[in-house]
Every structure is written in structure tokens, then in C-alpha cells.
Amino acid sequence: MHPGQVEQLVVALRGAARTLLDRRTIRDLQQTLSEIVSAAVETVPGAVAGGISVTEDGIVDSRNPTSRGISELDRLQSELHEGPCVTALESPAGDGVVIADDLAGADAERWPRFAPAAVAAGYRSVLSTQLVTNGSSRAALNLYATDPGVFDLEARVTAGLFAAQAAMLLYGSEQVVHLGRAVDSRDVIGQAKGVLMERFSVDETEAFRMLVESSQGTNLKLVDVARWLVGEVTRRGSARLESGQET
Incomplete structure (x- = not known):
């Protein structure tokens, strides 16, 4: 890697990290991805297009593609259950990287149904790097090149650095979603406790104990019991209002 490429890489990674710290919403996070x-496409030598593939329960979804063609190739790999992206998601090498040097050559035998479609779309080589493995959810950064044999060791390392950035961002977006759910759960449980405190003249601790006992007695999650209770109060209130309007 010549000095110019090193400087370009450092600037790109610092910019991505700085932008990551400024993001506050899921939309912002997706924009950063x-x-x-x-x-990564601009920095990794030979790469002309790219995207992120995410699999959940065996279904591959294309995220953040640089072109519609890349999204279609990612979906094709999902349909065929075959291709560099699928291999990176499910059974990559120890470093998480899978490289197709020439989809019109030897690699055509490795992915016999996907390779002809990729070549027809104008891509001869692919580099896929696994990002995360979290239960049934996995992701990979995919870079496409029009020429064969362009992804050397330097490209592999450079792509790995960008993959680390993307992995951190995916983790961050997951935490945002989980945090939002936790806040929603806390709010509905608080509302349910308020309902029980008013209806049965109990304090907050006793109201919470009533929710816990109801959860255990019905084999429902605590938040589901709370959500049902709040919903029931809302429905009855609406019914009373409608009845009053009718009369």
C-alpha cells in the first residue's frame, strides 16, 4: 500500500468514526453504514461496488448497496443459497474473509449457479468479510470488482478495517433498538403499576408484586401482562366515551 493509500484510509476511517459518534437515530446509523x-469501495484497490448482507434465520437481506445491481446479486445469493457473501456469512475462513478471485475461472466451480450471473452483471471478483455473529443474525461487508485477481493481501487487510467499523456500527444500532424496547417496557410497566395502585389502593411495591404473580400464574412475560392491563383500561375508557356520546 503506497503512502497515498494509507493516508486515504486513515482519513476515511477517522471520518467514519467521527460521524458514528454524532449519530443519534436508526436512520442516521444506516446513513453512516x-x-x-x-x-471502503473508494479505498480498497480494485473495488468498484459494495454493500452489506445480513442474514436472519437463513434469509439474506441486502443493506446499504452502492447500486441496485449489487442488491440484486445479494438477493440472488440468498435465493440460490450460494455465493461468496453466503459463504462469508455461514462458513468463512478463520479471519472471516472469503475471496472469489475469478468468477469466470476456477471460482465458477465453487459457486456454479451464482458465478455466471455475477459475470453477466460485470463482476469478476468478490471480497466478503464477516462482520458479526449473533445467534441467528449474521452480517458481511461485500466488495465487488470488475477485474479478476485484484483483491490481494493489502485489500484483505484494508477491507477488514472497514469491516471493523461497520461491525461496531451494527452493534450500536442493535443496542439502540434494545434500549428503545427497554424504555418502552419500563413505561408500560409503570403505567400498569399506576392502574393497580389506583384500583386496589396498594403501594408501588405491592402493585409490582401483583404484576409478577400474574406473570408467573399465566406464563406470560411481565411486560405482556402490563401491556394487556393498560390496553384493557384504555379499551374500557373508550367504550364508556362512545356509550356516553350515543346517549
Whole structure:
């Protein structure tokens, strides 16, 4: 890697990290992922397009593609259950990287149904790097090149650095979602405790104990019991209002 490429890589990674710290919403996070993919395509020698593939329960979804064609190729790999992206998601090498040097050559035998479609779309080589493995959810950064044999060791290392950035961002987005759910659960449980405190003249501790006992007695999650209770109060209130309007 020549000095110019090193400087370009450092600038791109610092920019991605700085942008990551400024993001506050899921939309912002997805925008940053797209920026990381674009920076990887611009920095990794030979890469002309890219995207992120995510699999959940065996279904591969294309995220943040630099072109519609890449999204279609990712979906094709999902349909065929075959291709570099699928291999990176399910059974990559020890470093998480899978490289197709020439889809019109030897690699055509490795992925016999996907390779002809990729070549027809104008891509001869692919580099896929696994990002995360979290239960049934996995992700990979995919870079496409029009020429064969362009992804050497330097490209492998550079792509790995961008993959680390993307993995951190995916983790961050998951935590945002989990945090939002936790806040929602806390709010509905608080509302349910308020209902029980008013209806049965109990304190907060006793109301919470009533929710816990109801959860255990019905084999329902605590938040589901709370959500049902709040919903029932809301429905009865609406019914009373409608009845009053009718009379």
C-alpha cells in the first residue's frame, strides 16, 4: 500500500468514526453504514461496488448497496443459497474473509449457479468479510470488482478495517433498538403499576408484586401482562366515551 493509500484510509476511517459518534437515530446509523461502504469501495484497490448482507434465520437481506445491481446479486445469493457473501456469512475462513478471485475461472466451480450471473452483471471478483455473529443474525461487508485477481493481501487487510467499523456500527444500532424496547417496557410497566395502585389502593411495591404473580400464574412475560392491563383500561375508557356520546 503506497503512502497515498494509507493516508486515504486513515482519513476515511477517522471520518467514519467521527460521524458514528454524532449519530443519534436508526436512520442516521444506516446513513453512516452507507458511508462506510462507499469509503471502503473508494479505498480498497480494485473495488468498484459494495454493500452489506445480513442474514436472519437463513434469509439474506441486502443493506446499504452502492447500486441496485449489487442488491440484486445479494438477493440472488440468498435465493440460490450460494455465493461468496453466503459463504462469508455461514462458513468463512478463520479471519472471516472469503475471496472469489475469478468468477469466470476456477471460482465458477465453487459457486456454479451464482458465478455466471455475477459475470453477466460485470463482476469478476468478490471480497466478503464477516462482520458479526449473533445467534441467528449474521452480517458481511461485500466488495465487488470488475477485474479478476485484484483483491490481494493489502485489500484483505484494508477491507477488514472497514469491516471493523461497520461491525461496531451494527452493534450500536442493535443496542439502540434494545434500549428503545427497554424504555418502552419500563413505561408500560409503570403505567400498569399506576392502574393497580389506583384500583386496589396498594403501594408501588405491592402493585409490582401483583404484576409478577400474574406473570408467573399465566406464563406470560411481565411486560405482556402490563401491556394487556393498560390496553384493557384504555379499551374500557373508550367504550364508556362512545356509550356516553350515543346517549
